[in-house]
Amino acid sequence: MIPAEHSPAPTRTCHACHRALHPTATAQVCDHCHQHTARRLADLPGLYAELDLALTPGRRPSAVSVRVTCSGGQLPFKPHVADCRTDARLVLTGWVRDWADVLDQQAPVWPVGHVEQVAVACEWLRWRWDRAARVHPAVDEIVGEIRRVHREVDEAARGREERPxxxxxxxxxxxxxxxxxxxxxxxxxxxxxxxxxxxxxxxxxxxxxxxxx
Ligand SMILES: [Zn+2]
Ligand SMILES: [Zn+2]
The missing domain is CATH 2.30.30 (SH3 type barrels.)
Incomplete structure (x- = not known):
């Protein structure tokens, strides 16, 4: 009845990267995956705000950005960047709803703005990450998706900065x-x-x- 992986194994491994876990570890993931996920959740609101600032008309930081928009050939706005932004917000707020269920927690009251929603989601997840890392059955998926979203938002933000x-x-x-x-x-x-x-x-x-x- 009970699947084999749910019975105690002689060597437990990280659910995300399969490194061996310390025998006394209470989390399902290793320290490496645990810390990197926490750091990514801490970084994401700032990176996301940077992207949003560049993409939202009327909120661009300098006259040059506006000119670039008008010049046609070098639009800082790229559909894949907008998609990445939408995807990041949906993934993060989606995990909040999921964890609220799994951990039996109250979901936050969502602010109106997307930047604010991402900030609230990341903070909410960060506060509950220790517990989720111990008990959430899809912890490997959580580590993987947060890694992917962080990489995509980071690349989109840097890509914008490097476009001369x-x-x-x-x-x-x-x-x-x-x-x-x-x-x-x-x-x-x-x-x-x-x-x-x-x-x-x-x-x-x-x-x-x-x-x-
Ligand atoms: Zn790991
Ligand atoms: Zn000159």
Whole structure:
């Protein structure tokens, strides 16, 4: 009647990565999987907020982002990024509903905004992770999905930061171009040596549009 894996085994292994568990371990997962999952839950609200800030019209952090949107060719908005954002929110809030059932806990009152929902979900899960790691029957799936969602949101956030925009130097007749990304603090024109801080950079025209005009 009782499946074999439910009877005490001589060596218990982590349900997520199959490393051997310490004989006195009370969790179903090893310390490595336990700590990484907790850290990912702690990181996710910040990463998710960053993505959201970049993708929500009217909330972009700089004038350059708005110009990039208008330039057409280098839209920071990508459907797969929006999908990743939706998927992350559904996975995290979905586990909250699941754990509320399995652990017999009160689910949180959900705030209206998606960023706020993800923050509430991650905090709620983090507070109950110790217990879920001990008793939840799908702990391997939990570790795997949180790892996947963290990786996808992290990649989407970094992908946005690394996508460069080329700006045209303001020195008359220089025509030099400066590489600019969301994380650029300052830049020097290789043509004329003019140095631009971030605010000055955001005032420069985007390369493709300047030549068309
Ligand atoms: Zn493990
Ligand atoms: Zn220049």
């Amino acid at each position: 925009v080329w700006l045209v130097c303001a020195t008359p007749e220089c025509g030099g171009q400066l590489r600019f990304t969301v994380s650029t603090g300052s830049a020097t024109c290789s043509g004329c040596g003019a140095r631009y801080d971030r605010i000055a950079l955001t005032a420069l025209p985007v390369a493709g549009r300047a030549t068309a005009a």
